[in-house]
Amino acid sequence: MKVFVDSTRCSGYGTCAEHCPSVFSLDEWGYAAAISEDVPAGAEEQVRIAAQDCPEQAIRYED
Template sequence: MNTDLRLAVDWTACTAHGLCAELLPERITLDEWGYPLVEGTPLPPEAVRRAKRAAADCPVLALKLQ
């Protein structure tokens, strides 16, 4: 398993639904306009599965795993 996976946001696609923060609150918070603030650090192995779900469930597919 890749231990260097990180979350990234495609800012041109993001429309601030906030679902990512609901699915992964320990790694994503929302700013005052509802846009996600993601930690730039690698994901711990126990968070990868939920991060993949958050990316897949994003209504505009703006959340990416890199």
Template sequence: MKATIDDGRCRGHGVCTTICPEVFAMTDDGYAEAIVDEVPDELVDSAREAAEACPENAVVLD
């Protein structure tokens, strides 16, 4: 599974980074970014939870 952040939607709430810091981090500009190319199997549930919790629906999982 690949995780990305829709830059047009992210408003920097940081919910994803709180739920799944192994996959998401905040940039110096205050927005989220995915920090792994592929979500490890053991983090898939956490990444999905982060996507569902994002208030802007900016987390995209493929």
């Protein structure tokens, strides 16, 4: 699985990092980025939940 964060849509809610801190990090202003495009084994479900819960729909993933 690969994950992508559209930084132009992110508003810094931080829910993605709460759901999956092994995949998402927040910068000093609270905006999200994927630590790596490749999702570690076992984190796939958390990434799906993070994408669904993103208020700005800034996260997409590819299985």
